[in-house]
Amino acid sequence: MAVAVLVVSERLVGEVPDVTFELLGKGKELATSLGGELGVAVIGSGVGELPFGAADVAYVVDDPVLSSYAPSVFERALRAVVEAASPSVVLMSTGTAGIDLAASLAASLGAPMASYAIDLATEGETIVATSQLYGGKLLAEVALEGRPAVVSVIPGSFPADAGRAGGAPRIEAVPVAGLGEAGAQGMSIREPEATGVDITASDLLVSVGRGIGSKENLELVQELADVLKVPLAASRPIIDQGWLPKPHQVGKSGKKVKPAVYLALGISGAPEHLEGMRSAGTIIACNTDPKAPIFEVAHYGTTVDLFDLVPELTERLGG
Amino acid sequence: MNIVVVVRQLADLVEELEVNAEGTDIDRDFVKFVANEWDEAALEEALCLKETVGGTVTVVALDEPDVDQTLWTAAAKGADRLVKLTGNDPDGWVRTRERAARVAAWLRDNQPDLVLTGVQAADDVDGQTAGVLAAMLGWPHAAVVVGVEPDGSQVTVTQELGGGTLAISTLRTPAVLGIQAARQAPRYAPISRIRQAQQSTPIEEVGVPEPEVGALATVRRLFPPPAKGGAQMLEGSAAEVAEQIVEILRSKGLVRA
């Protein structure tokens, strides 16, 4: 059977990320409707056990040159895999490796490409992707007709569990010549140091506003943030009072944040604050004033008092 | 070091974006176009590189609405040369592949040491410019770049991998980089200097031939995502609301177990 869908696994350091399993799950579905196999490309150095039971075949490029990441080198390896597998569809994520490799691969093959996909389907031989554009303001229905159809997918679009399976794919080692002559060389991978607070880097933020009342009351919310292992953020008045240092400030004169979830506690939603967080994925607002402007941008809201809500949350989340 | 910064315009996201009558593009008639914010970061990095290692910064753009303003602002910030490539449809949606092909044609004739552009743009459904450009030119590339250090005929690049992890690699020049963030925030261009640039800095117009772009995905339709309405109010006691919030967090994978 030919390989219908090739998923490019993106493990550059540490564990295989969830998004690879998400793509495997969806890829299996697509491969089945296209009547072909699901392949997974594994590119790295010292490639050990492959938790890719969902795939039928794994194309492995294992070379010491690939122990550190350099896009052009990995691209050469991926190109070789694509030539060996000859898939109808190539799936990657919109993480860094996807941004580096997907568009470049598609351009060099003269193949159609769709990025920022949040959904995928087949219509006969055509691949149809739904892509998010303009900062999420518009969706595009995109049809890919050439081969291979290259799609990069936004992480979180599909369930990861669908791609986890026991067993192992059959392995095909792919020899690649000239990995050292790609014009680039990976040097090192550096894990982040735990220095200071960067609220812009967190997927989830617990943010407090004037409703907290006093510096002492902050402890209550800090506990919740600690249990969730996320930083505490705050609106301007909290910072101005000196209850939290400046790096925690969200808003016009603080930081702009775009977490997947923004939990706003006791924040009224002044325009200056909204400017810093309105593009958060999901905004959950807690404010005793049902007319607080924050409810106009929040996705979920509650008028329960934050002093009652926070301990309940902390308890349920393991505090 | 001879650096080229590729910039482009985008519909200003402060606007309410509407879909045109055919449903295949945004309605471009009343929209204001502004410089892509990541391209501004790329320009800033280029200017910083010029300040540290010397050289020239050339800013290249296609023929798009209000692009002259963006080019003059770049000159006000310190860019040396402004180039506008003509031949594309200025009022339509110029897809990434076509953009890159036009710019690649000019780059082949002008051989810079380094090409910087923003890591992405809000409408690049065909994928991100840096990688596409590099593929067409056969040059090394890297995107989501947050650090650039020239080193003779090479450049050492720091990429953000996510979760704060960084990958460091060296690329042989000429190379194409997709900039995520410059080493400092984009500098301010005093308005008086922009007005001065309008008077004194010429924009070179260069025609490029119709490019080959290979197979492009077809955008069948654009549509707004399903409407949300106002906040969905969670009802019940504090305990009940807490349950609902925890469920929301769980469904987004933000809580273990």
Add this chain to the structure above:
Amino acid sequence: MPIGGRKVPAQVIELEEAVVTSTISGREWDVSGGPSRMLAPRVLSDYSRRGFEAIAALDGGESLEWCYGCGRCVPVCPVDIVGEYGLRKLHRMVQTGADLFSADQLWMCTTCGNCLRVCPKQVNMIKVMPAVREVAVANGTIPNELQGVMEKTFRYGNALGENPRRRHAWTKGAGVPVRVLAQDPSPVDVLFYVEDYWSYHPRGQQAAQAFARILTAAGVDFAILGAEEKTIGDSQRLAGERGLFEALMEDVVATLGRYEFRRIVTPDPHAFNALVKVYPSYGHHYEVLHYTQLLAPLMDKLPLEQPVEARVTFHDPCYLGRHNGVYDAPREVLRAIPGLELVEMGRCRENSYCCGGGGGGMWLDGFNANHLSERLSERRVREAAATGADILAVCCPYEVSRFEDAAKSTGNEHLRVLDIAELVEMAMAPVSAEA
């Protein structure tokens, strides 16, 4: 303090032959040589003139070095009350070698003008600060918040970065028809120049809507520019972007030139100031009123039937009062409101205490926080609350949000902050659209 002076090395005088004779005993002492050692009179101070020269070379910067250190400016400087500031202190800073162009202190002045009012040498910080700031901005030394505001103003024609096409969205909730000149360009009596904060800020929009209803009730023929309106940008000018101000002025003058109107009425003292003082120097002359000046003679035309039983204190905006001499019109309007008891704060009229919003201060709160024990608006709110007032009345669009925030952060939530237009409306019988 004498300016300049170059420190001269000590010049020693020793007399080779010197004899001192007592006038009482006639006894003589020989103090030849070393014992007769003296120092010649000389200049001891070592102030370089370079700092002053750099500033005096700027158009508008000449007056800084006239200061002779009397110190009258310091007690009236609003920033000194909550920090360490004042014209005399800045002069001393420059004299002792500090570089004002790169100092944080450059951004702390709100150009309130109280120092100029009392200065016997007429050192004019309203001219000096913008001149120095212009150079700093050109060099790239501009606080981040302010940079964002300048960029937004240039791009969108308003300091808030809001969509220019929604500039007249506030008219939807006005309850009365508001003519937009682009849709109906026939001649009009009053061009109501709304400005940014009344157009876009929720509290400003409420005041704008109230004002529209008042104008309708008074039978005033008025219209707005709507989406064509751009901010006049006087505060941006004072914060160092003269280029931006001039670019805006070109657009504003061109837009105004397309319509026929008798006078411009604005709620914004900063726009008022520019139209009255700055535009004429570029050759553009209009008849301009602050909205309280329009309302004061019209108060008897309004159906003021509902007494506003409240103790109200009034904050004189710097750019309406001190800069342009308009103190009475707002008071006339307030006194015409039945039931309203007007109490003055100690620092009122010419000595009004700045809210901190002028000269770019509106966008520098974060930057200046390190230098101030509290915000100027907080200091002022304490003063207002101390009068026992229930309401702090204002008539500058910057003030409502500044004072409301300050009321909350100083624990004075009981003090309501209302624009004069809102107070007038509270006293009016409800207006119907047919009226």
